[in-house]
Amino acid sequence: MAHRWKSTLSHADVTPYDAYLNRRQLMGGALGLGLVSAAGMARASQADLELNSWEDITQYNNFYEFGTGKEDPFKHADALTTDPWTVTIDGMVERPGEFDFEDIMAEMTIEERIYRLRCVEAWSMVVPWNGFELSDLLAMAGVKPEAKFVRFETLYRPDEMPGQRSAWIDWPYIEGLRVDEAMHPLTIMATGIYGKPIPNQNGAPLRLVVPWKYGFKSIKSIVRITLTDEQPVGTWEQLLPREYGFYSNVNPEVDHPRWSQADERRVGGGLFAKKIPTLMFNGYKEEVASLYEGMDLRANY
Amino acid sequence: MTSVVDTINRLARKVPTAAIYIVCLIPVPVLLYLGVTGGLGREPIKALEHELGEIALQLLIAGLCITPLRRFLGLNLIKFRRTLGVLAFTYVSLHLLVWAVLDVQALDRVWADIIKRPYITIGMAAFVLMIPLAVTSNNRSVRILGAAWRKLHLLTYPIAILAALHFVMLSKVLQPEPLIYFGVILGLLALRVPKLRKKQAA
Numbered sequence: 001m002a003h004r005w006k007s008t009l010s011h012a013d014v015t016p017y018d019a020y021l022n023r024r025q026l027m028g029g030a031l032g033l034g035l036v037s038a039a040g041m042a043r044a045s046q047a048d049l050e051l052n053s054w055e056d057i058t059q060y061n062n063f064y065e066f067g068t069g070k071e072d073p074f075k076h077a078d079a080l081t082t083d084p085w086t087v088t089i090d091g092m093v094e095r096p097g098e099f100d101f102e103d104i105m106a107e108m109t110i111e112e113r114i115y116r117l118r119c120v121e122a123w124s125m126v127v128p129w130n131g132f133e134l135s136d137l138l139a140m141a142g143v144k145p146e147a148k149f150v151r152f153e154t155l156y157r158p159d160e161m162p163g164q165r166s167a168w169i170d171w172p173y174i175e176g177l178r179v180d181e182a183m184h185p186l187t188i189m190a191t192g193i194y195g196k197p198i199p200n201q202n203g204a205p206l207r208l209v210v211p212w213k214y215g216f217k218s219i220k221s222i223v224r225i226t227l228t229d230e231q232p233v234g235t236w237e238q239l240l241p242r243e244y245g246f247y248s249n250v251n252p253e254v255d256h257p258r259w260s261q262a263d264e265r266r267v268g269g270g271l272f273a274k275k276i277p278t279l280m281f282n283g284y285k286e287e288v289a290s291l292y293e294g295m296d297l298r299a300n301y
Numbered sequence: 302m303t304s305v306v307d308t309i310n311r312l313a314r315k316v317p318t319a320a321i322y323i324v325c326l327i328p329v330p331v332l333l334y335l336g337v338t339g340g341l342g343r344e345p346i347k348a349l350e351h352e353l354g355e356i357a358l359q360l361l362i363a364g365l366c367i368t369p370l371r372r373f374l375g376l377n378l379i380k381f382r383r384t385l386g387v388l389a390f391t392y393v394s395l396h397l398l399v400w401a402v403l404d405v406q407a408l409d410r411v412w413a414d415i416i417k418r419p420y421i422t423i424g425m426a427a428f429v430l431m432i433p434l435a436v437t438s439n440n441r442s443v444r445i446l447g448a449a450w451r452k453l454h455l456l457t458y459p460i461a462i463l464a465a466l467h468f469v470m471l472s473k474v475l476q477p478e479p480l481i482y483f484g485v486i487l488g489l490l491a492l493r494v495p496k497l498r499k500k501q502a503a
Contacts (some may be wrong), residue, residue: 071342085403121473122398123344141367168474239474258418258471260410271336275406 002109002132004185005287014079031144049114052125054194056268060120061201063220065154065161066170067173072163073201079160080221082205091226093153094142101205105191107140108132112195113188113209116249124264127195129209130192138225143179150182151175152208153220165197169235175219176232176246177210178291186287189222198284212288247292247299250282254298289290304338305373318384328356329395357392358468358482360385360452361461365489372492373486383438386457393428393464420470427463430456436467458493459484 026160063073069259071119110130118124138150164171181187183280190209191198198204203220210217216236243257252262263275281288292300335341339415341348364385370376396496401411436442436455443450465486468479 056343070344258420260414265344267343270339270485271349271403273346 002111002136005113005134045187045223049116049126049267051114051128052266052268056125057127057193058199058201060125060267062121062161062215063165063203065081065221066201067163067171068253071129075199076162077204079162080155080157080200080204081160082200082221085205085223087206087222088224089138089141089227090224091228092106092144092147093138094144097139104137104140104206105283108136110191113186113190113211115186115209115211116211116279116282117211117218118264118278120216120244120248120256120261122256122259122261122264122278123267124170124276124278125267129188129190129196130195131188131190131206131209131215132140133183133185134187134208137189138182141225141227143183143227145263147179147231148229149227149231150177151224151226151228151232152177153224153226154219155221155223164245170238172223173230173235174238175208175217175234177217179227180291181210184288184291186284192241212250212284214250216244247297249288249292249297249301250278251280251297251301252268252278253280304376310375313376313378313380316380318381321381321384322388325360325385325396326391328352346399350396350404353392353396354468357396358387358464360392361464362458362485364389364457364472364488365461365486369489369492382401386434386441386454387438390431390438393431404455420467423463423470424467427460427467430460434460458490461490 025214040110059074060070061073062070063077066076083101086098087101087104088096088098089097110132113129113131115127115129116124117127152175153174154162155161160172176185178194188209189206190203193199193202198207198220203218203222206217206222208222217234231246234244234246237246250261255261261278264271264278265275279285319348332341332349336349341344341352364382367378367382367385370378401408405411405414415425416422417474428453434456437446437453446453465483469475469483472479
């Protein structure tokens with residue numbers, strides 16, 4: 001079921017893509033894909049969102065499979081073949097199997113989600129994703145009630161992903177969510193940006209987007225999804241457990257051991273870009289705070 | 302080999318230190334221009350900060366090479382050593398300025414970072430240790446301080462180690478590039494150890 005989460009942007013905020021291209025700076029742009037709500041509705045926090053350009057989004061990436069430099073993914077991701085692509089869904093599901101990407105797309109309703117993306121390194125962007133809710137994909141396989149966590153795995157193909165040839169990371173990249181986080185209507189699988197197929201450097205053909213968590217949780221180019229009752233250990237958590245926790249919810253009050261998380265810089269602002277305050281749960285507190293009720297967010301970083 | 306060394310030594314005598322200053326400062330306007338015009342990528346602040354810091358480290362290394370080059374190859378570039386030190390200090394100052402003004406953007410946070418973040422504390426310690434060296438980098442100070450000047454400028458060694466450590470610690474995980482810098486600096490310092498031992502024995 002699509003469209004469970006509605007943007008608070010009103011139709012008046014919608015800027016056509018052409019106008020966007022003519023005028024890089026714009027307020028609360030959207031592509032008009034299912035973003036119609038009652039005219040006169042109060043603009044909520046979404047309205048202050050200024051979309052990052054296609055160039056920002058596709059030329060400044062962390063995707064260590066293609067190198068550790070921010071431009072490495074843009075430079076090297078061309079080599080990746082994403083067709084054919086299958087996603088294995090296994091573990092505690094009713095109908096485990098290999099799902100062809102084309103078959104998944106045939107079943108899913110694609111909608112646009114304009115989300116903030118906050119990297120753990122204290123930079124951020126606003127991205128107009130196209131995709132579907134993860135819960136809809138999981139429903140294809142049928143999650144068994146005993147499943148508590150979802151484990152995700154990125155493609156391992158060193159001949160097309162040069163970063164995987166160095167062994168300092170135990171490839172493939174792994175990430176994990178609690179089942180209730182995975183089923184949350186904000187959690188999506190993105191397959192496009194700006195209405196175009198998602199570029200390889202952004203995690204083609206499909207990647208997770210969990211907007212209230214630091215970017216590294218939103219694992220790219222997924223080939224396996226496993227439902228389990230054991231908490232998965234993500235790649236960064238395994239590398240530096242003191243710095244990167246399982247939850248990694250965006251939280252301006254809990255600093256990274258080596259830098260402050262209180263504010264962030266929007267990519268694309270140039271040499272004199274001002275810092276902006278980081279929002280609790282990256283601005284999605286209203287939607288997701290209940291998932292963590294009673295939890296010590298400092299201990300569960 | 303000797304003829305090559307002699308040629309370089311002859312050439313070095315002719316090159317004024319001002320030329321070294323001019324050549325080594327060219328990256329400053331170039332980087333600023335690139336930063337403003339988009340040539341440093343989508344996030345120019347971090348790129349500029351990183352470039353300035355890396356050049357400072359390279360100049361420190363260049364300065365540390367002068368003595369071994371003379372001892373092992375007979376190359377006499379000693380007159381450029383102070384120049385390289387002053388240039389390194391210039392780049393470190395610019396690196397610090399970009400970090401504080403463009404990156405962190407708030408004095409209270411600058412202070413908090415210096416106290417709370419070990420890699421920044423270490424980088425800052427290296428900068429503070431460089432200040433007396435920069436202040437005494439003129440001919441008058443050399444004359445007045447005499448033997449004490451040489452002793453004071455041995456601070457270059459801990460400065461280089463701290464600077465390299467600062468670079469190693471700032472990346473998300475251990476990266477080859479900072480480790481190479483660290484290794485080169487340790488190597489250049491190790492070359493000096495036997496000399497110290499001889500001195501102590503004498």
